[in-house]
Structure formats: structure tokens, C-alpha cells
Amino acid sequence: MTDRVVVAGAVFDEGRLLAARRSAPPELAGRWELPGGKLEPGETAEQALVRELREELGVEAEPGERIPGEWPLAPGYVLQVWTVRIVSGEPRPLEDHDELRWLFRHELDTVDWLDQDRPAVAEAACRLPVGTPPGLAGGAPPTRT
């Protein structure tokens, strides 16, 4: 039998990647992932991704390129990842997640990614700019007024 596909988005914005913390099931809760979900019958991966990101984050998203590779999840499931651009809306953790974080490349290992997501995140990271983000040059944190 062919594996069922879980499609996830490497959502990029202003040189950062969106990470989402799962709120369920208990064995995955608290771990971080790329938002997405299972492909439903009759859907293309891109359609599933757009649907899942609308349901989970409340945004309209536009899939870009598929990140090469396919990563095994629980038996019978594989993870495929597409780059994604948000067309409208501000992501909110509406379903399946209790926190979202935008991470610069140098911050990617500050969250506890699901083990099975780590190679996919590493691939996605190759698409993020290297170096100090604008506004943080000089190392000093931005001051609030």
C-alpha cells in the first residue's frame, strides 16, 4: 500500500520560517512542526495545504516549490513540504496548535521540533537568508520606546 501523505508548509516571511507548537495528541503536544495536515481523497497536495493553512492558521496561502525529499512519520504516513507565501491574514493558532513563532535561521534550534521534522526543517532552512537580520546589526537588541 502506498503511504498516506501529510503535507506541510514551510511558511516564509521577511526571512523567517513559521514554527507551530502542537496542542494534540498528547504524545506530540508541546513539540514544534511545520503546519499542515493529511491529504484528503481527491485533493492535490497544494489544495490540501491551502485548506489546512486556512483551517489551522486562518490565512490564505500560496504554495510555491516542493522542497525535495519525503520524510517518514508514523507507519503508513510520509511528510512532504512545500514553500508557502501568505497572501492574506495574520497566522493565529486556531486549530491543532497553541503557539506560533517566526524564526530566523539562527533561531531554528530554539524550539523542540518533532524528531521526524528535523530533516525537513533543515532543508527548508537552506532557503532562509544567512546572517544578521536587518535591524539587529551590531548585536544590540532593538529598543522599545
Ligand SMILES: Nc1nc2c([nH]c(=O)n2[C@H]2C[C@H](O)[C@@H](COP(=O)(O)OP(=O)(O)OP(=O)(O)O)O2)c(=O)[nH]1
Ligand atoms: N501537520 C503536520 N503533521 C505532522 C508533522 N510532522 C509529523 O509527524 N506530523 C504528524 C502529526 C499527525 O499525526 C499527522 C498529521 O496530522 P494532522 O492532525 O496535522 O492532520 P489533519 O489536520 O489532517 O488531522 P485529522 O483530520 O486527521 O484530525 O502527521 C508536520 O510537520 N506537520
